[in-house]
Amino acid sequence: MAAASETPVLDTIAAMTIDSVERCHMDERTLIVVRLAALVAMDASAISYLAHVDPAIKADFTVEQLQDLLVAVAPVVGTARVMSAAGHIAQAFDVALALAESEAEAMAQAEADRRKSS
Incomplete structure (x- = not known):
């Protein structure tokens, strides 16, 4: 049995995602398109999209491509789901920008503290 964790749900989701990516033979861009389209279809929450921001950026997924994805799925999933997805995205x-800014501030503070103590 696995050791207890403070974040068992997140750990399980991360493990499932890693397993899925390892077993999938799609290129990164196709994988992100498929996953985002599935999230739109399911009317996923913002936190579900948050998990895909970094992989989308790493796959050079553009805002225009995201708009194209929403246009492509609109006739299938409906305008309400597409508008909901746009808001959640x-x-x-x-949130991703706020986290990045917070991380950058923490790194700058750590560097400033290191310089003071040198």
């Missing part, structure tokens, strides 16, 4: 990017 915006929220996910806002």
Whole structure:
């Protein structure tokens, strides 16, 4: 049995994602398109999109391609789901930016502290 964790749900989701990526033979861009389309279809929450921000950026996924994805799935999933997805995606990017800024500030502070003590 695996050791207890403070974040068992997140650990399980991460493990499932890693396993899925390892077993999938799609290129990164196709994989991100498929996953985002599935999230739109399911009316996923912003936190679900947040997990895909970094992989989308690493795959050079552009805003225009994201818009194309939403246009492509709109006739299938409906306008309400597409508009909901657009809002959730915006929220996910806002959180990702806030996290990146916080991390950058922490790194700058650590560097400043290191210089003071030198």
